[in-house]
Every structure is written in C-alpha cells, then in structure tokens.
Amino acid sequence: MMDKSIKELHELLINNKVSSDDLVKEALAKSHTLQEKCNAFVTILDDAKGVSVNDNLLSGIPYGIKDNYSTKGILTTGSSNTLKDYVPFFTATAVKNLEKCGAVPVNKTALDEFGMGGTGTTCHTGNVLNPWNQKRMCGGSSSGSACAVSAGVYPYALGSDTGDSIRKPAAYCGIVGYKPTYGMISRYGLFPFASSLDHCGVLTRRVEDAAIVVDAMKGKDKKDLTSFDSSNIHLLDSLDGNVSGKKLFYIKEIVDFANYPNIDDTLKKHLDNYFKTLDNLKSLGVTIDSVSIDKTLLQAIPSVYVCLSCAEATSNMSNLTGIIFGPRGKGDNVMEIIKDHRTKGFSTLIKRRFVIGSYILQKENQEKYFVNAQRVRRLIVDKMKELFKEYDGLILPVGTGPAPYIDGSVDHVNNSDTSILEEHLQIGNFGGFPSITIPNGFVDNLPVGINITGNCYDDANILNIAYALEGTMNYKGQIAKEGTNE
Amino acid sequence: MRKFTKEMVDSYADKLLIGLTEEENKLVLDEFDIIDKNMELITKIPNISEVPPMTHTLDDFTYELREDEYEESINIDDALANSDSTEGRQIKVPNVVEVSKK
Numbered sequence: 164m165m166d167k168s169i170k171e172l173h174e175l176l177i178n179n180k181v182s183s184d185d186l187v188k189e190a191l192a193k194s195h196t197l198q199e200k201c202n203a204f205v206t207i208l209d210d211a212k213g214v215s216v217n218d219n220l221l222s223g224i225p226y227g228i229k230d231n232y233s234t235k236g237i238l239t240t241g242s243s244n245t246l247k248d249y250v251p252f253f254t255a256t257a258v259k260n261l262e263k264c265g266a267v268p269v270n271k272t273a274l275d276e277f278g279m280g281g282t283g284t285t286c287h288t289g290n291v292l293n294p295w296n297q298k299r300m301c302g303g304s305s306s307g308s309a310c311a312v313s314a315g316v317y318p319y320a321l322g323s324d325t326g327d328s329i330r331k332p333a334a335y336c337g338i339v340g341y342k343p344t345y346g347m348i349s350r351y352g353l354f355p356f357a358s359s360l361d362h363c364g365v366l367t368r369r370v371e372d373a374a375i376v377v378d379a380m381k382g383k384d385k386k387d388l389t390s391f392d393s394s395n396i397h398l399l400d401s402l403d404g405n406v407s408g409k410k411l412f413y414i415k416e417i418v419d420f421a422n423y424p425n426i427d428d429t430l431k432k433h434l435d436n437y438f439k440t441l442d443n444l445k446s447l448g449v450t451i452d453s454v455s456i457d458k459t460l461l462q463a464i465p466s467v468y469v470c471l472s473c474a475e476a477t478s479n480m481s482n483l484t485g486i487i488f489g490p491r492g493k494g495d496n497v498m499e500i501i502k503d504h505r506t507k508g509f510s511t512l513i514k515r516r517f518v519i520g521s522y523i524l525q526k527e528n529q530e531k532y533f534v535n536a537q538r539v540r541r542l543i544v545d546k547m548k549e550l551f552k553e554y555d556g557l558i559l560p561v562g563t564g565p566a567p568y569i570d571g572s573v574d575h576v577n578n579s580d581t582s583i584l585e586e587h588l589q590i591g592n593f594g595g596f597p598s599i600t601i602p603n604g605f606v607d608n609l610p611v612g613i614n615i616t617g618n619c620y621d622d623a624n625i626l627n628i629a630y631a632l633e634g635t636m637n638y639k640g641q642i643a644k645e646g647t648n649e
Numbered sequence: 650m651r652k653f654t655k656e657m658v659d660s661y662a663d664k665l666l667i668g669l670t671e672e673e674n675k676l677v678l679d680e681f682d683i684i685d686k687n688m689e690l691i692t693k694i695p696n697i698s699e700v701p702p703m704t705h706t707l708d709d710f711t712y713e714l715r716e717d718e719y720e721e722s723i724n725i726d727d728a729l730a731n732s733d734s735t736e737g738r739q740i741k742v743p744n745v746v747e748v749s750k751k
Contacts, residue, residue, distance in 0.1 A: 250731060470691065486732065506667055518658060532688050538694075538697050595707050
C-alpha cells in the first residue's frame with residue numbers, strides 16, 4: 164500500500180478498503196525491515212496507532228519526522244550524542260499542523276548531526292545507507308527521510324534544508340524534495356542550525372504529494388516571527404500542468420561542457436541527461452535560455468555558505484551545555500562540565516564547522532569574512548531577483564552525478580572545478596527561494612535529480628512547472644530497487 | 650609557511666568550550682589553509698565594501714509587534730525532566746561563585 168500516492172491512500176481509506184491501522188502497521192513493519200538494511204531511523208514509534216479518517220487528505224496516513232523537529236514526549240536527538248536522551252515537552256508547529264490533519268507519525272528519521280552535513284555519515288546512530296545501493300550514501304542532512312520515502316515506508320517524510328539538505332538527498336534517492344519560500348512553514352520547534360538559511364520542507368515521491376503536505380504544514384505562527392501569512396497560496400489547487408509560455412533559464416557557467424575540460428564519464432552522462440530533459444519542457448511550450456553570471460560571484464557561493472552557516476551555527480549551538488538538557492559532563496566547575504559535555508558529545512565533523520565559525524567570528528575576521536559574506540549574499544540574491552523579473556525560474560542539475568560511495572566520503576572541503584555545480588542549491592537558501600528537486604532518471608544505474616528554483620512567494624508556479632515536467636517522465640512515484648551498480 | 654598552527658586551532662575551539670583530540674586538530678589544521686583561501690574569494694568581489702550586508706532572508710521582512718497575551722508558562726517538572734542533576738524546583742550545578750581558600 165505504501166507505494167501509493169496520498170490521494171490514492173485517502174480514497175482507499177474513506178471507502179473503507181483499508182484502515183488507518185492497517186497502513187500504520189505496514190509502515191512500522193517496513194520501518195523495521197529498512198532499519199536492518201539502511202539504518203534510516205533514530206526511533207521507530209512502535210506504539211503508533213491508526214486514527215479515524217476524515218475528509219483531510221492526510222488523515223490516517225503514516226509519515227516520518229526528521230529527528231530535528233521537536234516532538235512532545237518523543238525522543239528528539241538531532242542525531243547528536245549531546246541530545247541522545249532528550250525528550251521535548253512541546254511539539255514543532257509544522258508537526259502540530261500535520262497532527263491537526265490526522266497525519267500519523269511512525270518514526271523519527273536520522274540526519275547528519277544537527278543538519279550540519281551532506282552525507283548521512285555523521286548521525287550518532289551510524290551511517291544511513293542508500294536503498295538503491297547500500298555502498299552509496301543517501302546524502303544529507305535529511306538522510307533518513309530520503310531513505311525511507313525512497314524505500315516506500317510511507318508517502319512522505321519531513322526534512323529541513325539549510326544548504327541543500329532536502330534537495331540533494333532527494334536527488335540521490337530518486338525522489339522529490341521541496342523547500343518552500345523562507346517563512347512559509349514555521350521553524351518553531353525545529354532545532355536551529357543557521358537561522359537565516361534554515362527552511363522546513365518535505366520529501367515525497369510525487370510533486371502533487373509535496374503540494375498536499377506543504378499546504379498542511381504552512382501558515383503564520385506567532386511563535387516564529389519570520390513566518391508569513393500564506394493563506395492566499397494554494398499549492399495543490401495550482402497544479403494544472405499547463406506551463407506553455409513559461410520561461411526558465413540555466414547558468415552557463417555551471418552547466419556548459421566548456422567549463423569542464425577534463426570531464427569524467429559520469430559527469431558527462433549527468434549533463435547529457437540534464438540537457439535531454441530540458442527538451443521535455445520545451446515540448447510543453449516552455450522557453451529555456453542560457454544566462455551568463457559573473458563567475459567570480461558564482462565561485463564565492465560555497466564560501467559565503469561556509470561563513471554564514473558556520474558562524475550562525477556557532478551561536479545557535481551555544482545552548483548545548485549539558486546543564487539544562489543533555490548528558491551532564493564531568494568537572495569541578497560549570498565551565499569544565501560544559502566543555503566536557505561538548506567535547507565528548509559533538510562528532511569530529513561538527514567540531515570542524517565550529518572551529519571555522521569561531522575563526523570567522525574572531526574580532527579581526529568579522530568584517531573581512533562574516534560581514535563580507537553577508538554582502539556577497541546580497542549580490543547573489545539581487546542578481547537572481549533581477550533574473551526572476553524576466554524568468555519564472557532557474558533549472559539546473561542537482562550535484563555532479565548520483566550518490567557517491569560512503570567509503571572515503573568524509574565531508575571534505577570541496578576545492579575542485581565542480582564546486583559550484585555541487586553547491587549551487589545554496590542560492591535557494593540565500594534568497595529564501597522556493598526550490599524543488601524531482602527525479603531525472605539514472606546515471607550509472609543510480610538516480611539523479613533536476614532542480615527548479617523560483618522567486619519568493621511564487622511556490623505555486625514553481626511546483627506547477629515541476630509537476631508538468633514530472634508528467635513527461637516515468638519516475639513519478641518510483642520506489643528504490645536495489646541496483647547492480649558497484 | 651603555514652598561516653595556521655595547532656595552537657591557533659585549539660584556541661578557536663576552546664573559545665567555544667570544545668576540546669579537540671590530536672586527530673581532530675590535525676583534520677582541521679590540514680584543511681584550514683584551503684578553507685581560508687576559499688573564504689578569501691569573498692573579499693575579491695569588486696567594490697564589495699559598498700554593498701549593504703544582507704541580514705534577513707526576505708527583503709520585505711518587517712517586525713510586527715503583537716498584543717501582550719497571558720499564556721501558561723512552562724511546567725517546572727517538564728522543564729527539569731531533561732536535566733541530569735536537579736534539586737527540588739532547580740537545576741543543580743557546582744558553586745558558580747568560588748569560595749576563597751584562606
């Protein structure tokens with residue numbers, strides 16, 4: 164049953180062909196099977212029960228929650244040893260909104276520690292493995308959510324996205340990942356990583372399901388002053404697949420073959436596949452232009468992200484002391500206790516980010532790095548907004564190909580020619596732009612993704628273009644099949 | 650010559666009350682020159698100092714003051730439940746004010 168869409172499941176539920184309890188049992192059984200194979204979860208909620216079904220499309224249907232969303236009475240760790248036993252006494256607004264619809268959470272999914280990673284290899288519960296090929300990563304940080312949706316545990320799971328943490332794992336797992344405009348979904352109860360870049364969102368197997376879920380999650384929240392009233396935005400109702408006359412662009416400094424004189428076979432196939440898919444959109448009446456952007460500006464994107472995210476994270480994580488919550492450290496005084504807690508609790512890779520953040524925030528570096536990064540952020544966002552006056556959206560391939568191998572995949576600093584191609588989704592976080600990844604077929608027998616990003620508040624338009632493109636391909640609703648690729 | 654030293658890396662970590670093992674220090678130190686070089690890219694944008702820093706994600710963001718409303722505050726027992734050391738209605742820590750030794 165869990166391979167079906169939300170609408171299909173709803174139809175079955177209201178016609179009493181299946182009960183909510185049946186669906187929950189199936190999702191729990193699949194959770195345990197997947198846990199054995201891919202280690203996707205921090206907690207499986209074995210006590211979850213079905214609910215009585217109402218007219219709401221989400222009622223009675225199981226789903227997963229990334230373990231950085233606070234859930235009252237349910238272990239919420241952020242996949243960190245610093246919070247390994249933490250049980251919140253309140254629930255994140257986004258989860259509460261789904262609760263009101265009658266949605267049934269069945270597990271908490273593993274993530275890169277506090278969302279600070281892109282591999283799924285820094286979770287305190289161990290590596291999350293890709294259901295298409297267990298030697299490969301799911302990407303991150305919404306690793307467990309992508310893994311579970313791709314494996315068919317349920318039709319959707321919640322994610323969060325600070326750099327590309329929904330949209331990259333979605334690509335690596337062959338599913339849909341959507342982060343709406345910044346502030347459309349309240350961040351109250353989401354563990355903060357870099358507050359000016361953090362977005363809530365969802366991973367699904369269909370664009371339509373992403374629209375249904377975000378319609379339910381969104382809304383102004385007095386507990387998040389950056390949330391806005393989106394009651395005039397109706398995502399599901401806006402999906403008609405009519406995109407004739409729409410205009411998209413790509414950035415030639417990112418995707419032109421000329422940028423990669425020593426291109427490897429995988430990247431060549433990835434870019435070929437991407438350009439082939441653009442033809443699908445053109446056949447629907449969409450115009451797609453090649454646009455040039457100053458390469459110096461583009462090359463600064465990963466650095467701007469590193470500066471802002473590490474600096475903001477340094478501040479956000481200062482409440483992790485082990486005093487009020489988290490395992491108490493050892494020491495003769497409060498400072499020693501806190502240091503012991505943080506030294507033992509944080510993984511190596513998150514410590515690296517903190518050290519970078521600390522360096523950036525040294526008095527002598529603040530103007531040079533932190534404030535200048537904020538300035539470059541504005542230049543990048545202004546350039547995109549200028550283009551969005553003429554175009555409906557930006558369309559680019561996700562990353563440099565399919566999911567990398569887990570072995571030897573330490574979250575290294577990327578210093579290669581392909582760093583902009585690998586990191587360009589961060590533009591969506593800089594501007595708070597709505598951004599959606601959908602499956603775009605296979606390279607080396609593994610899934611790859613394509614991404615569409617548009618202007619703030621234009622979510623319905625962006626989703627509709629993704630919906631139309633999805634309809635031209637055969638990957639809608641696909642479930643991971645273990646591949647033969649080694 | 651390297652711009653960064655083991656001691657500098659330890660000092661940046663220590664300011665955040667984080668200790669690094671020898672291996673962790675080496676991991677950061679080995680990459681720090683590249684990280685720093687990459688961040689230098691930011692300063693190479695022409696006339697960058699004239700651009701106003703972007704501090705909010707949405708440029709039409711406005712603060713809204715809302716009415717003061719009475720709400721139930723957090724239940725003390727709930728708030729204490731996640732702490733490993735409590736006493737009565739309080740979280741217990743060692744003396745913060747050091748007692749002078751005479």
